[in-house]
Amino acid sequence: MVQTFFKRSCTIDRLRRGPSAGHIDLFAVRLWGQNIGSKMRGQAPSSSITLLFVFFRALFRTAVVTVLLSLAAASGQEPKLINGYEPKWWKEAIVYQVYPRSFKDSNGDGIGDLPGITSKLDYLQKLGVNVIWLSPHFDSPNIDGGYDIRDYRKVMIEFGTMSDFDQLLAGIKQRHMRLIIDLVVNHTSDENKWFVESRSSKTNPYRDFYIWRPGHTAADGTRTPPNNYPSYFSGSAWTLDPETNEYYLHYFTAKQPDLNWANPKVREEVFSLMRFWLDKGVSGFRMDVIPLISKPTGMPDLTPEQLKAPPNAYANGPHLAEYLHEINREVLSKYDDMSVGEATGTTLAQTNNLVDDRRHELNMIFNFDAIKLGRSDFGLSQLGAWTLPELKAIYDAHATVLTKHDWDTVFLSNHDNPRIVSTFGDDSPAMRVPSAKLFETMILTLRGTPFLFEGDELGMTDFPFKTLADYDDISVKNAYKALVDTGKISAEAFLTSQAKVSRDNARTPMQWDSSPEAGFTTGSHPWLAVNPNYKEINAAREESDPTSVLNYVRALIGLRVHTLAFVYGDFEDLDPQHPHVFAYTRTLGSEKYLIVENFSSSPVTYTLSNGLKAANLLLSDIPGSHESNVSTLNLAPWESRIYKQ
Ligand code: GLC
Ligand code: CA
Numbered sequence: 001m002v003q004t005f006f007k008r009s010c011t012i013d014r015l016r017r018g019p020s021a022g023h024i025d026l027f028a029v030r031l032w033g034q035n036i037g038s039k040m041r042g043q044a045p046s047s048s049i050t051l052l053f054v055f056f057r058a059l060f061r062t063a064v065v066t067v068l069l070s071l072a073a074a075s076g077q078e079p080k081l082i083n084g085y086e087p088k089w090w091k092e093a094i095v096y097q098v099y100p101r102s103f104k105d106s107n108g109d110g111i112g113d114l115p116g117i118t119s120k121l122d123y124l125q126k127l128g129v130n131v132i133w134l135s136p137h138f139d140s141p142n143i144d145g146g147y148d149i150r151d152y153r154k155v156m157i158e159f160g161t162m163s164d165f166d167q168l169l170a171g172i173k174q175r176h177m178r179l180i181i182d183l184v185v186n187h188t189s190d191e192n193k194w195f196v197e198s199r200s201s202k203t204n205p206y207r208d209f210y211i212w213r214p215g216h217t218a219a220d221g222t223r224t225p226p227n228n229y230p231s232y233f234s235g236s237a238w239t240l241d242p243e244t245n246e247y248y249l250h251y252f253t254a255k256q257p258d259l260n261w262a263n264p265k266v267r268e269e270v271f272s273l274m275r276f277w278l279d280k281g282v283s284g285f286r287m288d289v290i291p292l293i294s295k296p297t298g299m300p301d302l303t304p305e306q307l308k309a310p311p312n313a314y315a316n317g318p319h320l321a322e323y324l325h326e327i328n329r330e331v332l333s334k335y336d337d338m339s340v341g342e343a344t345g346t347t348l349a350q351t352n353n354l355v356d357d358r359r360h361e362l363n364m365i366f367n368f369d370a371i372k373l374g375r376s377d378f379g380l381s382q383l384g385a386w387t388l389p390e391l392k393a394i395y396d397a398h399a400t401v402l403t404k405h406d407w408d409t410v411f412l413s414n415h416d417n418p419r420i421v422s423t424f425g426d427d428s429p430a431m432r433v434p435s436a437k438l439f440e441t442m443i444l445t446l447r448g449t450p451f452l453f454e455g456d457e458l459g460m461t462d463f464p465f466k467t468l469a470d471y472d473d474i475s476v477k478n479a480y481k482a483l484v485d486t487g488k489i490s491a492e493a494f495l496t497s498q499a500k501v502s503r504d505n506a507r508t509p510m511q512w513d514s515s516p517e518a519g520f521t522t523g524s525h526p527w528l529a530v531n532p533n534y535k536e537i538n539a540a541r542e543e544s545d546p547t548s549v550l551n552y553v554r555a556l557i558g559l560r561v562h563t564l565a566f567v568y569g570d571f572e573d574l575d576p577q578h579p580h581v582f583a584y585t586r587t588l589g590s591e592k593y594l595i596v597e598n599f600s601s602s603p604v605t606y607t608l609s610n611g612l613k614a615a616n617l618l619l620s621d622i623p624g625s626h627e628s629n630v631s632t633l634n635l636a637p638w639e640s641r642i643y644k645q
Pocket of ligand 2: 105107113
């Protein structure tokens with residue numbers, strides 16, 4: 001299966017030695033600085049030594065960056081480009097998202113935690129990913145899976161301590177990986193001290209940290225909200241707070257009040273907490289719902305048209321560019337970090353505004369066109385019908401609209417979406433493995449930094465949800481109240497659609513082995529039930545099966561990290577209209593790769609267009625597949641192949 005993969009050419013070495021020699025030096029300095037950091041942390045220094053160390057390291061970094069920048073400026077040296085792109089480590093990264101609650105429980109309380117993640121770092125290193133994105137690990141009442149932060153400088157008590165965090169980070173660095181964390185600053189928890197102060201009186205110095213309005217009062221004294229904004233999680237986006245008798249804005253639950261970014265003190269606080277984590281050594285942020293931070297001017301009622309897709313009206317407000325630019329200038333530009341914005345409500349056409357590198361704002365964003373294909377990203381979504389030409393059209397459009405100054409992401413999963421193989425593939429026993437492999441092939445060979453979600457590499461599937469009690473997610477519970485309890489839809493219809501789209505599908509515990517609770521916990525009560533298919537689908541079993549999804553994904557990642565054409569190469573869709581086959585090339589200079597994928601549960605005989613021949617088969621997800629030097633390909637169901645041309 002892996003075939004000539006091991007004979008791969010050393011593209012990366014050749015290219016690095018060649019045109020991007022200027023890049024090497026920076027790269028070496030960065031790694032060197034990091035190694036020192038991890039060595040020091042490994043020695044468990046006392047807190048004052050740690051402080052001193054952090055201080056001197058920050059000083060050292062600033063000095064190194066300044067010297068390098070002035071040297072570059074003095075020599076008038078422009079950064080060397082690869083195929084027109086400025087090389088960056090985060091463009092070459094393969095990111096793996098860990099949802100801490102579900103990854104690995106170390107103390108038997110049924111809740112995943114930081115020491116649990118540390119205990120699995122060897123597994124992640126062997127998988128080959130090089131950046132870990134950790135979903136929120138901060139102190140939180142956990143109403144929305146930690147996306148409701150009470151204290152940005154503390155670790156959630158169930159996840160461990162700050163020293164557990166430091167050990168996790170040191171372990172990641174020892175393995176030459178990096179960590180990015182979640183920056184959730186559109187809103188806080190209502191238990192955050194800023195909000196506790198803010199709600200206490202209209203004159204409190206923190207009042208203006210949040211968005212307060214009196215709303216409307218009818219002649220009979222009835223109060224109604226300031227406008228008709230709906231919340232992402234059902235009901236109004238405004239809640240009347242009895243303490244001061246005013247409404248506060250919350251795009252998500254009432255326990256997640258929105259911060260007022262128009263207040264410069266709020267921005268200062270955010271910059272300061274960002275520096276706190278960067279100075280500890282994290283390598284950047286995934287920025288939660290970041291296009292929502294600038295609110296629409298005057299916040300008038302949404303029109304009936306806007307009410308069909310409120311995120312588009314909420315996102316990309318008048319001051320967004322200014323705030324992002326300030327984040328970059330004050331914080332991001334001072335570190336060697338990466339930033340990826342979760343771009344709810346943002347169209348492809350708006351993407352350049354956020355990520356064009358000449359603007360100095362974000363490095364990249366998540367655009368949801370592909371992952372939400374056939375369904376909406378607001379309110380109660382339902383799985384809709386989608387076709388392969390529609391999916392291809394999205395990737396084709398990205399390749400056209402985004403320039404060499406922009407950078408893209410590629411993903412079909414995260415903690416907010418159901419499992420890839422159940423949603424886009426075929427999770428029936430015969431098709432699960434090849435269809436899971438196909439989507440990993442696609443994600444790891446398309447343009448953009450790939451993001452994998454925990455369990456994707458095992459081909460984990462959706463959970464067989466039946467009753468409301470099976471769910472944990474607040475958005476499901478709120479939607480049930482808003483829709484079923486009011487008689488708008490039947491419980492049966494609601495539960496049928498939720499089972500397919502619920503975020504909890506992604507959040508069930510990682511399936512490590514076939515012991516009770518899939519080896520996720522030694523306790524008997526995981527916070528969310530383990531998928532009953534864990535005896536069949538688990539890491540230990542897949543480890544020992546050469547044809548497993550896990551071993552395939554390892555080979556695929558190995559190929560991707562050594563092939564710059566998959567990173568910087570041009571993309572061409574060879575057959576946009578074909579209903580079952582996605583055939584495309586990635587080309588970098590004289591190197592060309594052909595990827596052919598059969599998106600169907602039946603075999604397909606496919607002839608390449610324009611007399612093209614598929615040359616040397618590097619990798620196929622079907623054991624025993626062997627066709628090389630052919631123009632007609634006999635593809636097995638869900639087969640995906642990578643050819644070197
Ligand atoms: C983002 C997160 C999601 C969360 C929401 C509110 O969409 O990914 O999990 O519920 O923001 O913070
Ligand atoms: Ca635990």
